[in-house]
Amino acid sequence: MNENKEALRIEILKYLEKHSRVDLRELAVLMGVEEAEAANEMAEMEKEKIICGYHTLIDWDKTGVEMVTALIEVRVTPQRDRGFDRIAERIYNYPEVYAVYLISGSYDLLVTLEGKSLKEVSRFVSEKLSPIEGVLNTATHFILKKYKDHGTIMIPKKESERMLVTP
Amino acid sequence: MRNPLSKKIIDIQPSGIRRFFDVANEMEDAISLGVGEPDFDTPWRIRDEGIFSLEKGRTFYTSNAGLKELRKEICKYLERKIGVTYDPLKETLVTVGGSEAIDVGLRCMLDPGDEVLIPQPSYVSYLPCTVMADGVPVVVPLQYENNFKLTVEDLEKYTTPKTKVLIMPFPNNPTGSIMTREDLEPVADFVKEHDLYVMSDEIYSELTYQTKHVSIASLPGMRERTLVINGFSKGFAMTGWRLGYCCGPEMIIEQMTKLHQFAIMCAPTTSQYAAVEGLKNCEDEVEEMRQSYNQRRRFLMHEFKRMGLECFEPFGAFYVFPSIKEFKMSSEEFATRLLREEKVAVVPGTAFGECGEGFLRISYAYSLDDLKEALGRVERFINRLREAQL
Structure with a gap:
């Protein structure tokens, strides 16, 4: 891959990460390339699973929807030949599980979970997560307030206070 | 009374478009493309360092020339960026903005x-600062045909035996023009030949x-x-x-430091501590801002082309400088009407010298959404003007 192509790809990715809804024509203008080239790169990166999806960041607190998010630390016994992957898979297949990470440090897996209520999350932990074979123990942390999520500060930005014209 | x-x-005449600036700054619901400063907040790590220095009670003067640590970082930075080595102790002065350095520098040289x-077109302070330093300002009009670059032909017309200093305002505010190494070489030769x-002003x-900045100081003998x-x-x-x-x-x-010492004492201490962090650790943040400006620059060029507005492609600063000559009115009239009729503030090219007549300075230190809204209005405005011309 030549250097320009790589630079273009990175610039596209950085832009899409923040503005996934940009239309292709505009993206091409911003990147300074032909529309076909931008489309090509995006299609290739989708195929290579570099681009894994186009998601929307939502502040559910501002809606009427009841939702709690929990971070759950999980300590597990790794399995022979399969390490942590088999246990991780058993966890991530649950649709209410939002994210699963293998973590360095004092526990092994970090599981992000979304549920309608504290009760629902607790029930998932006690009825589904803890009984999985190989899970040693769990610690559940409920998120009280999101200040910043996915690189976006959730507090509305102040109005610009710059002067209108300056030399 | 005397x-x-x-x-x-x-x-020294107050800038002819002072009136326009005053009117524009009073307009409450106008959209602006008229600002000569970034829309980004200062990177947080720099601000945090400033706050920390205040918490530590670093509220004293620094040495006149500036914090030694800052001067060292400045010299390392310049070596990295323009490939010129300076002595932090003897060849570096920290000032209150670049503006002070322009003023003090001219006072010490003239x-x-x-x-x-x-x-010209160029930033507004060179001329009055020259006058206040008892110098004689000689305007060298830059040509649109040369993409507003300075050429030896321009210099030849205006150099006399009394010429001592040449101001090099590149990358240029307001045109966005830059000088590449190839552009600088003949200018440097001319400067040496005439002992200027x-x-x-970089x-x-x-x-x-697209190209890295080249300083004329990095050319042989300069x-x-x-x-x-x-x-x-x-x-x-x-x-x-x-x-x-x-x-x-x-x-x-040495002489500038002397004048700076009497006039200013030292640059703001909080800012100096914060700036050390900027030079040490903010390469990524600066690069990110540059990339964002570049995207907006491409967007503006694309839009002007679509609207059929004549404009050379600028490769520096955060301005574009389109021509409005087709509309047969002065820059100030155009800007005033655009402000009144569509509530978009731009700066008439004449704010930066008479040869800016027929041009507008449009700043892209704005979010893409703001640019889109403002350009939509500009397009409506010029379409109306074109219809009226038919």
Whole structure:
């Protein structure tokens, strides 16, 4: 891959990460390339699973929807030949599980979970997560307030206070 | 009672478009494309360092020339960026913005009658600062046909035996024009041949697109006859911190430090501590801002082309400088009507010298959404003008 192509790809990715809804024509203008080239790169990166999806960041607190998010630390016994992957898979297949990470440090897996209520999350932990074979123990942390999520500060930005014209 | 004022200051005309600026700044619901400063907040790690220095009670003066640590970082930075080595102790002065360095530099270099070549369109302060330093400003109009670059032909027309200093305002505010190494070489030869000094205002040096900034000081034989002026306002988004610097031959810096000591004492201490962090650890943040400006630059060029507005492609700063000559009205009239009829503030090219007539300075230090809204209005406005011309 030549250097320009790589630079273009990175610039596209950085832009899409923040503005996934940009239309292709505009993206091409911003990147300074032909529309076909931008489309090509995006299609290739989708195929290579570099681009894994186009998601929307939502502040559910501002809606009427009841939702709690929990971070759950999980300590597990790794399995022979399969390490942590088999246990991780058993966890991530649950649709209410939002994210699963293998973590360095004092526990092994970090599981992000979304549920309608504290009760629902607790029930998932006690009825589904803890009984999985190989899970040693769990610690559940409920998120009280999101200040910043996915690189976006959730507090509305102040109005610009710059002067209108300056030399 | 005697007149309290000096003839010098009275003779300096307030900028002709002062009135336009005042009107524009009073308009409450106008959208602006008129600002000469970044829309980004100063990177947090720099602000945090400023706050920390206040918490630590670093509220004293620094040495006149500036914190030693900052001067060392400035010299390392310049070596990295323009490939010129300066002595942090003898050849570096930290100033209150690049503006102070322009003022103090001219005061230290000019005797009454010395002529200063000022390429225009360019920033508004070179001319009045020259006058206040008893110099004689000589405007060198830059040509649209040359993409507003300075050429030796331009210089030849305006150089006399009294010419002492050449101002090099590149990357240029308001045109966005830059000078590449190939563009600089003949100018440097001319400067050496005529034994001139150069004041190179490189405040936009971080903001060049497609090619890296080249300082005229890095050309052979030019270091000893160039004063490099730079600062943190544009590249690091630190306009309000008022911090700049200049580097050059010890002989000039020594005298500038003397004047700076009497006039200013030292640049703001908080800003100096914060700036150290900027030079040490903010390469990524600066790069990210540059990339964002570049995207908006491409967007504006694309839109102007679509609208059929004549404009050369600028590769520096955060301005484009389209021509409005087809509309047969002055820049100020165009800007005033655009403000009144569509509530979009742009700056008439004449704010930067008479040869800016027929052009507008449009800043892209705005979010893409703001640019889109503003350009939509500009398009509506020029379509109306074109219809009226039919």
